[in-house]
Amino acid sequence: xxxxxxxxxWRPDAVLSHRSAAYLRGWTTEPPILDATxxxxxxLRPPPWLRLHRRALDSRLVDDVETxxxxxxxxxxxxxxxxxxxxxxxxxxxxxxxxxxxPASLLCxxxxxxxxxxxxxxxxxxxxxxxxxASEPERALGRALHRVGLxxxxxxxxxxxxxxxxxxxxxxxxxxxxxxxxxxxxVFSKDRRRQNALLLDGxxxxxxxxxxxxxxxxxxxxxxxxxxxxxxxxxx
Numbered sequence: 001x002x003x004x005x006x007x008x009x010w011r012p013d014a015v016l017s018h019r020s021a022a023y024l025r026g027w028t029t030e031p032p033i034l035d036a037t038x039x040x041x042x043x044l045r046p047p048p049w050l051r052l053h054r055r056a057l058d059s060r061l062v063d064d065v066e067t068x069x070x071x072x073x074x075x076x077x078x079x080x081x082x083x084x085x086x087x088x089x090x091x092x093x094x095x096x097x098x099x100x101x102x103p104a105s106l107l108c109x110x111x112x113x114x115x116x117x118x119x120x121x122x123x124x125x126x127x128x129x130x131x132x133x134a135s136e137p138e139r140a141l142g143r144a145l146h147r148v149g150l151x152x153x154x155x156x157x158x159x160x161x162x163x164x165x166x167x168x169x170x171x172x173x174x175x176x177x178x179x180x181x182x183x184x185x186x187v188f189s190k191d192r193r194r195q196n197a198l199l200l201d202g203x204x205x206x207x208x209x210x211x212x213x214x215x216x217x218x219x220x221x222x223x224x225x226x227x228x229x230x231x232x233x234x235x236x
Contacts, residue, residue, distance in 0.1 A: 001066070007036050007050065008068055014038050015062050015069045017053060018083050021076040024065045027096060035083065037071070053079075058113075073101055074109040078122050090125065094139055098131040130154070137176045137210040138164055144221035150228060158203065161194055170231035171203045174224055178210040204231065 004024065007014055018035030022028045037053045038044065046052050061075040071079060077096065081089045097103055106126055110119050130142035132154035142154055142165070152165040158173065165174035177191075195205050206224060213220050 003034055003049065004066075004068055007034065011036070011038055011042070011044070013042070014052075015057055015071060016065075017057075017071040017076065018051075018079040021065070021071045022080050022092070024068065024070050025073065025076065027076075027092060035079070051083075061109075072105075074105040077101065077106060078109065078118050081121050081125060082118050090128075090143060091139070093125050094130050094133070094143075097126075097129050098133070103129075134164075135176070135178065135210070137178065137213040140217040141165070141174070141176060141208075141213050141220060141224075144217035145224065147218070148221055148225045150221075150225050158198065159201070161198065163198075167228050167232075170228045170235060172224075172228050172231055173198060173203050173205045175205060175207045176210055176213055177207055 004016055004020060007016065007020075014036040015038075016024060016035070017037040019028065019031040020034045020036060023031055023034075032049070033051055034049060035051050035053060036046075037055060037057050040054045040056060042052070042054060044052060057071070057075075061072045063070055063072050070076070073096075077093060080092055084092065103126055106122060110123055113119070128143060128146045130139050130146065133139035133142055134155055138154065142152070145152060145165075150167075152167050152174065154165055155162055156166040157163075158166055163173045164176050166172075167174075195207075198205050204227070206227065208220055
């Protein structure tokens with residue numbers, strides 16, 4: 001926070017953006033490199049912990065956070081997609097959409113400033129985003145399924161049960177089991193009773209370990225997609 005205030009004192013025309021804005025909004029932990037956006041005409045040599053972005057920034061895309069000028073939530077997300085590693089960027093947008101960032105604000109930003117660099121990636125991330133996940137393996141698998149064109153209900157009710165991923169058209173349920181939650185004797189028995197009830201009701205239940213999902217989500221997603229598409233076709 002001291003460095004964020006120092007940037008504002010050093011350059012009153014600077015706007016905290018990218019990783020700095022994400023940190024100020026409570027989206028991330030303190031980043032090793034801070035970011036600020038300054039006018040194109042600025043000729044500055046920043047310290048090693050600061051990265052400057054020279055561009056014209058519309059005033060409608062600037063808010064005050066902790067009394068500091070900061071890019072709007074939608075602009076912050078767009079900027080973070082440009083500087084964060086892919087996996088971190090995907091996790092950030094999934095978490096923010098899950099916890100209240102309005103996807104309409106992101107789409108509005110794209111419409112307001114068409115043709116800008118980064119717009120295509122933001123649109124792609126909104127399309128692939130997963131928001132109803134309860135664990136990281138579920139999120140990774142949901143993302144992988146979206147990449148192959150399947151959008152399944154997540155943490156959805158099937159009768160008295162809440163299932164990790166559900167495809168009602170093919171009557172297929174996907175369960176992602178973490179060892180720490182499913183190895184206890186009582187839980188193990190409950191899982192079997194639940195699975196039998198779903199199978200007897202005509203559902204196919206596919207179970208994957210959290211370890212396998214995190215190790216190769218695209219491989220697991222490809223197998224699930226093949227099964228679901230065959231079952232959809234046969235049910236037609």
